[in-house]
Amino acid sequence: MTNENAKMEWCSQKESPDFKIEDNFLRQKELESIQEVLLGNSFSWFFNYKLNETFKLKEYPFQLSHTFYENGAPSSQVVQPLVPILEILRSLSIYRIRANLLTKTSNHIENPFHVDMPGLSEEKQKQWTTSIFYVNTNDGYTLFEDGTKVESVANRMLTFPTNMKHTGTSCTNSQTRIVINFNYYTL
Numbered sequence: 063m064t065n066e067n068a069k070m071e072w073c074s075q076k077e078s079p080d081f082k083i084e085d086n087f088l089r090q091k092e093l094e095s096i097q098e099v100l101l102g103n104s105f106s107w108f109f110n111y112k113l114n115e116t117f118k119l120k121e122y123p124f125q126l127s128h129t130f131y132e133n134g135a136p137s138s139q140v141v142q143p144l145v146p147i148l149e150i151l152r153s154l155s156i157y158r159i160r161a162n163l164l165t166k167t168s169n170h171i172e173n174p175f176h177v178d179m180p181g182l183s184e185e186k187q188k189q190w191t192t193s194i195f196y197v198n199t200n201d202g203y204t205l206f207e208d209g210t211k212v213e214s215v216a217n218r219m220l221t222f223p224t225n226m227k228h229t230g231t232s233c234t235n236s237q238t239r240i241v242i243n244f245n246y247y248t249l
Contacts, residue, residue, distance in 0.1 A: 081222035083212060087195065092146040093217045099143045100128075100161060100197055100240055107163055130159040130242075144242070147195060147219075153246035157190065164202065164239045167232040175207055175227040178245045187225035190247050194220045197240035202233035204241075214239055 088096075099105055107126035130138045134156055144159065157179060178192050194204060199216040206212075207227045212220050214233065222228070224245060233239040 080206075080226060081210075081212075081220060084219045084221070085215065085217065087150070087217050087219040088146055090217075092143075096143045096195075096242075097197060097216075099140060100163075105140065126163040126165075128161045130161070131156045132158055132160075147242075147244070151193060151244060151246060151248065153191075153244075153248050155247040157245040157247070159242065159244050161197070161240065161242045162230070164230070164232045166237050167234060170202065170234060171232045172205060173229045173231070175205075175229050177225060177227055178243060179224050182224075184225055188223055190224035190245060192222055192224045192226070192228075193244040193246070195242040195244070196220075197242060198236065198238065200233035200236035200239050202231045202236075202239035205229050205231065214241070 105128070107128055110125050110127045128138065128140075130136065130141055130144060148156075177187055179187055179190060182190070194212075196214045196216055196218045198214070200214045202214045204212040204214075204220060205228065212218075230239070230241065
């Protein structure tokens with residue numbers, strides 16, 4: 063059985079014209095491998111006060127991040143746990159892969175709407191894809207400009223064109239909200 067056929071057996075999908083949500087994206091063992099690495103005490107998280115090159119974080123003073131790929135090149139020695147995701151995404155080119163960690167707040171804090179590749183023209187952004195993989199379940203969410211909210215559910219993958227403005231939030235019911243953002247080109 064191919065990886066794609068196996069994936070369909072254990073993946074429920076929700077789609078709209080603008081984005082796709084895939085629950086149970088990875089096998090449980092693959093999810094646990096990613097969680098062990100990102101939640102482990104030897105994984106390096108880096109202080110970051112910007113959402114991307116353009117947007118500074120609004121009310122939330124910082125996030126922790128770990129960049130696996132930047133400008134198409136590996137920038138971390140920890141890439142192996144992401145291989146199952148990369149095999150499913152079938153990207154032709156990777157611009158960036160970055161994990162983001164926000165800590166618990168007393169109220170949800172929404173950051174500014176943004177695109178993940180602001181240096182590209184709107185037309186070029188339409189050609190690229192953004193996927194957000196949710197590492198843990200919490201009450202944080204991804205929000206789109208039209209008001210659509212996608213809840214943070216462990217092992218969920220949200221995929222949409224890179225030109226869609228979105229934002230993430232903090233969470234109030236877990237110590238952390240952890241996602242991995244993939245920005246890539248595919249056919």
